[in-house]
Amino acid sequence: MEAQNSTVSNNSKLIGWTLMQPPTELFIVTAMYCILIVTIITGNGLILTSFVINRKLRTVTNTLIINLSVSDALVGLVSIPCWMYIFLSTNIGKPYSEESYLFYITMDIFIGTASILHLTSISIERCYAIVKPLRHRTLSTRAFNAMIVIPWAYAIIVATLQPVQFGRWTEGYTVLMTTTGFFIPFLIILVAYVTIFLYARSSAKPNLARPRVHKRAYHNEIRLSATVALITGLFVIAWLPLFVVTVMATYHPQRLPSPLWLIRLLEFIKFCHYGNSAINPFVYAYRNKEMIRTFRFIGLRILCKEHNLRRSLSSSPASSLRRSHYKCTCQGSSRKGHFSAPNKRPEEEMLWISYV
Numbered sequence: 488m489e490a491q492n493s494t495v496s497n498n499s500k501l502i503g504w505t506l507m508q509p510p511t512e513l514f515i516v517t518a519m520y521c522i523l524i525v526t527i528i529t530g531n532g533l534i535l536t537s538f539v540i541n542r543k544l545r546t547v548t549n550t551l552i553i554n555l556s557v558s559d560a561l562v563g564l565v566s567i568p569c570w571m572y573i574f575l576s577t578n579i580g581k582p583y584s585e586e587s588y589l590f591y592i593t594m595d596i597f598i599g600t601a602s603i604l605h606l607t608s609i610s611i612e613r614c615y616a617i618v619k620p621l622r623h624r625t626l627s628t629r630a631f632n633a634m635i636v637i638p639w640a641y642a643i644i645v646a647t648l649q650p651v652q653f654g655r656w657t658e659g660y661t662v663l664m665t666t667t668g669f670f671i672p673f674l675i676i677l678v679a680y681v682t683i684f685l686y687a688r689s690s691a692k693p694n695l696a697r698p699r700v701h702k703r704a705y706h707n708e709i710r711l712s713a714t715v716a717l718i719t720g721l722f723v724i725a726w727l728p729l730f731v732v733t734v735m736a737t738y739h740p741q742r743l744p745s746p747l748w749l750i751r752l753l754e755f756i757k758f759c760h761y762g763n764s765a766i767n768p769f770v771y772a773y774r775n776k777e778m779i780r781t782f783r784f785i786g787l788r789i790l791c792k793e794h795n796l797r798r799s800l801s802s803s804p805a806s807s808l809r810r811s812h813y814k815c816t817c818q819g820s821s822r823k824g825h826f827s828a829p830n831k832r833p834e835e836e837m838l839w840i841s842y843v
Contacts, residue, residue, distance in 0.1 A: 508578050508747070508750070508751070513575075513578055516574075516754055517571065517575070519758065520567055520570075520571055520758065520761075523563070523567060523758065523761055523762060523765055524563045524567050524568070525563075526563075526765040527559060527560065527562055527563030527567075527761070527764050527765045528560060528563045528564065530559075530765060530767075530768035530769060531556040531557075531559045531560040531563070531764070531767075531768050532560065533768065533782055533785060534552065534553065534556040534768050534772055534778065535553065535556055535557070535560065536785060537778050537781040537782065537785065538553050540781070540785075541777070541778075541781045543777055544775075544777060544778060544781065547628060547631045548612065548616070548631070549775075550631065550635060551605065551608055551609050551612055551631070551634060551635065552609065552771055552772065552775075554605050554635050554638070554639075555602065555605040555606065555609065555767060555771065556767075556768060558598055558601040558602040558605055558638075558764075559602055559764035559765075559767050559768065560764075561598045561601075562598055562599075562602065562761055562764040563764065563765075565594050565598060566591075566594060566595045566598050566599070566761065567761055569590070569591035569594065569595070570591065570595070570757055570761075572587075572591075573588065573591060574750060574753070574754060577750060578750070589649070589650050589653060592649060593646050593647075593649045593650055594646070596642075596645060596646045596649050596664070597642045597643060597645070597646035598642075599668070599760065600638075600641065600642040600645050600646065600664075600668050601638050601639055601642035602763070602764060602767075603668060603669070603672050603726065604637070604638030604641060604642065604672060605638050606672065606676060606722065606767070607638070607672040607675050607676055608634040608635070608637075608638060609771065610675060610676045610679035610680060610718075611634070611675065611679055612631075612634060613679065613680075613683065614679035614680070614682050614683055617683050617686060617687070618682060618683070618686050641667075645663070645664065645667070645668070648660065648663075657737055658737055658738070661733055661734060661737040661738075664730075664733070665730050665733060665734060668730070669726055669727070669730045673722065673723065673726075676718070676719060676722060677719055680718060680719055717770065718770060721763065721766055721770065722763070724759065725759050725760045725762060725763035725766075726759075726760050726763065728755070728756040728759055728760075729756045729757070729759070729760050732752065732753075732756055
């Protein structure tokens, strides 16, 4: 987010420079960003639509996922189009104003910071839900509201400081952004998910009297460890390059590559952290069976115009735990499947996570 700001501050020729990437390369980069926009809007749009049409998803816990989806959707609606305007203007030699750049970088910082902090809130909430399930159920609405409001409020504060400090105290602002926008959230996310993994492993102790239960618990532990590694790994891959370049542009601008390779580098790192907004909906929703079920209903509603979506979603609570089977003819007829709740034993309940 701040990498371009630091580069501009240390190299006044960046705004309005004239250079040309090969037309084929520019076309490919533009096409990839367009695909990314569609993926982000589609994925996060599915989550937001599911929340609206399915009352079962309107839980206090799910509001954290919804706020993450809102911030990620803004990436596809605001950040990427503005960034495409910046790098396309750069390539065609059409100077862009400092005001338009400040608008872009301010919005980018606001949206990116909100997305990172919402990821952090989700990790804290999930850790508390697994390690202290009874206390988690008694959490007040104020606690959840705080986990929602704080990321948005802090993102607004940090983004507002961007135009104020532009070209004045860039070094201090870079330290603030790098520390509170990446390293501290990364440590919190890492500690939270490692705690979840260790707790799950300690809970999956061998049970000679019920070996089948232990086997299932072991498989749950493997799945959980894979999810923890995936979430942490994706976060680092998506955001670390951006903050590394930001620090380098602020403190060692002479080590940056030539202008042509610099714009290529920025296109790559921006694609990485924007791509995180495309992946988040699938990473954080795929373990929520009710949400996945709603995704299927939305797809069937699109393919089968006469499918009664609202009636199907208003089925019994147990229906959210089984996959329904539908038959859809060319005329759009459909049949609602039967759902039954899985038989989970107490030992397995400790490892059951609706979503991470």
